[in-house]
Amino acid sequence: MANFDAIVIGAGQAGPSLAFRLAATGRRVALAERSAVGGTCVNTGCTPTKTLVASARLAQLARRAAEYGIELPGPVGIDWPRVKARMDAVVARSRDGLTRALEEAENITFLRGHARFTGPHAMEVNGQPLRAPWIFLDVGGRAAAPPIPGLETVPWLTNTTLLQLETMPRHLAILGGSYIGLEFAQVFRRLGAEVTVLEVAPRLIPREDEEVSATIRDMLEAEGIAFHLGAKGLSVAPAPEGVALRLEGAPKIHASHLLLATGRRPNTDSLGLEAAGIARDARGFITVDDELQTSVPGIWALGECNGRGAFTHTAYNDYEIVAANLLDGEARRVTDRLPCYALFTDPPLGRVGMTEREAREAGHEVLVGTRPMTRVSRAVEKGETTGFMKVMVDAESKRILGAAILGTDGDEAVHALLDVMQAKLPYTALQRTVHIHPTVSELIPTLLGELKPARP
Numbered sequence: 052m053a054n055f056d057a058i059v060i061g062a063g064q065a066g067p068s069l070a071f072r073l074a075a076t077g078r079r080v081a082l083a084e085r086s087a088v089g090g091t092c093v094n095t096g097c098t099p100t101k102t103l104v105a106s107a108r109l110a111q112l113a114r115r116a117a118e119y120g121i122e123l124p125g126p127v128g129i130d131w132p133r134v135k136a137r138m139d140a141v142v143a144r145s146r147d148g149l150t151r152a153l154e155e156a157e158n159i160t161f162l163r164g165h166a167r168f169t170g171p172h173a174m175e176v177n178g179q180p181l182r183a184p185w186i187f188l189d190v191g192g193r194a195a196a197p198p199i200p201g202l203e204t205v206p207w208l209t210n211t212t213l214l215q216l217e218t219m220p221r222h223l224a225i226l227g228g229s230y231i232g233l234e235f236a237q238v239f240r241r242l243g244a245e246v247t248v249l250e251v252a253p254r255l256i257p258r259e260d261e262e263v264s265a266t267i268r269d270m271l272e273a274e275g276i277a278f279h280l281g282a283k284g285l286s287v288a289p290a291p292e293g294v295a296l297r298l299e300g301a302p303k304i305h306a307s308h309l310l311l312a313t314g315r316r317p318n319t320d321s322l323g324l325e326a327a328g329i330a331r332d333a334r335g336f337i338t339v340d341d342e343l344q345t346s347v348p349g350i351w352a353l354g355e356c357n358g359r360g361a362f363t364h365t366a367y368n369d370y371e372i373v374a375a376n377l378l379d380g381e382a383r384r385v386t387d388r389l390p391c392y393a394l395f396t397d398p399p400l401g402r403v404g405m406t407e408r409e410a411r412e413a414g415h416e417v418l419v420g421t422r423p424m425t426r427v428s429r430a431v432e433k434g435e436t437t438g439f440m441k442v443m444v445d446a447e448s449k450r451i452l453g454a455a456i457l458g459t460d461g462d463e464a465v466h467a468l469l470d471v472m473q474a475k476l477p478y479t480a481l482q483r484t485v486h487i488h489p490t491v492s493e494l495i496p497t498l499l500g501e502l503k504p505a506r507p
């Protein structure tokens with residue numbers, strides 16, 4: 052039995068930072084990882100997809116070159132093996148750097164293998180028993196496969212296997228018109244594939260406000276992506292050159308490849324949680340308190356597996372919360388965190404706080420400011436006027452409730468609103484700030500000066 056001061060399971064977005072921090076205090080730490088260091092974000096999520104988004108954007112801009120007075124010697128060509136090689140190199144640099152750092156760190160024993168509990172504070176990795184008073188679970192999640200008739204008879208891809216393809220799909224069918232599905236849809240369309248998205252909800256990214264869903268649909272349709280929304284009665288079957296998809300009220304779709312982007316499930320099913328008595332909710336997420344401790348004292352769950360966020364920045368913030376509370380005597384709580392994320396289509400959607408629907412349902416008297424990107428100088432100058440900005444404010448408290456900036460640089464500009472929300476300042480504090488011209492952020496104070504009562 053090897054005894055440690057702390058065991059960390061998973062080298063994703065919270066585990067390594069926590070292991071380094073604990074090790075720096077002189078504690079002896081075991082960190083176990085069963086697959087690639089860096090987890091989903093580095094290997095099969097954010098890093099490869101945003102690298103592809105960059106290639107796809109360049110291809111699209113090149114197609115529009117003449118609009119900007121730029122001449123190209125011929126039509127835009129896509130060299131998928133080189134696009135992929137660039138992506139693989141960016142991923143490898145990140146993964147290998149982190150792997151080396153873990154292998155070389157003082158006080159960290161880096162174990163490669165699947166970890167599982169054998170008792171409340173006892174685990175095993177590759178048959179090796181480990182014990183520690185503190186255990187941190189950062190086991191992440193994986194793509195979920197929905198129960199679709201015929202799915203067991205056809206080959207299908209996830210975000211992991213799609214990124215391993217050596218040739219560009221002829222026709223990529225994507226199940227799920229949400230964050231993963233839409234980022235991949237635009238990337239693969241721009242890189243030369245025919246793309247069809249099937250979504251069971253009546254609109255894309257159904258958690259967003261309706262005008263966000265509608266604008267993104269319009270912008271992606273304009274690039275040639277086909278959508279089947281409110282898809283009913285979906286079934287799949289093998290076809291000579293790939294997969295045949297049937298759904299009610301539409302002709303059969305013949306795709307060369309099928310991607311599942313219908314949500315994720317936590318990697319908590321093979322962790323032996325029962326042996327430790329650690330509680331999970333009905334969807335398999337490990338239940339945690341406001342400081343991310345599980346139902347068993349001395350065991351914490353961080354990142355996607357605790358169901359309190361499904362993003363890299365939320366996983367990293369989980370590490371910050373746990374480290375601050377255990378090592379710095381602070382009392383940070385996960386509920387102090389404001390929701391924020393981006394959808395990295397081009398242009399992107401930057402989102403903070405509530406949607407308009409959520410704000411109303413929470414009983415706020417909502418004021419809304421909106422402005423199309425056609426009235427944002429920088430967007431006009433860049434020739435990228437798709438989208439709009441929208442902010443919601445509580446009429447009584449003057450606090451910003453939420454915002455969506457769908458447009459060029461929307462992923463960056465939205466942070467001005469987030470910072471004021473986090474500082475708990477009234478919107479008027481931001482309304483009087485002078486922003487730099489010409490930027491997208493420049494229009495945020497203007498937007499806040501044009502608030503109107505939300506439509507009933």
Ligand SMILES: Cc1cc2nc3c(=O)[nH]c(=O)nc-3n(C[C@H](O)[C@H](O)[C@H](O)COP(=O)(O)OP(=O)(O)OC[C@H]3O[C@@H](n4cnc5c(N)ncnc54)[C@H](O)[C@@H]3O)c2cc1C
Pocket residue numbers: 060061062063064065066083084085086087088089090091092093095096097100101164165166167189190191192210231318321322353354355356360361362363364365366395
């Ligand atoms: C296609 C895609 C694009 C994304 N894009 C973005 C984005 O742009 N921005 C963003 O913020 N988020 C994005 N995300 C989400 C983001 O990648 C995840 O939320 C984030 O990686 C979660 O981090 P984590 O530490 O919780 O888990 P992970 O990064 O998944 O790490 C968990 C690690 O634990 C290991 N593990 C699991 N079980 C065991 C075990 N029993 N023993 C040993 N090791 C184990 C796994 O192998 C894995 O390495 C994207 C996700 C996908 C799929």
Ligand SMILES: NC(=O)c1ccc[n+]([C@@H]2O[C@H](COP(=O)([O-])OP(=O)(O)OC[C@H]3O[C@@H](n4cnc5c(N)ncnc54)[C@H](O)[C@@H]3O)[C@@H](O)[C@H]2O)c1
Pocket residue numbers: 197199226227228229230231232234249250251252255256257282285312313314315360361362392393394395
């Ligand atoms: N930019 C980012 O930060 C980013 C990018 C990608 C993924 N992510 C993370 O990954 C998570 C998972 O993303 P996701 O898009 O896979 O899941 P999701 O839960 O956001 O969306 C799944 C979609 O699939 C649809 N769906 C479910 N079953 C279906 C079926 N049988 N046929 C057709 N459609 C079906 C749902 O209605 C929903 O719209 C996100 O919540 C997000 O946190 C983040």
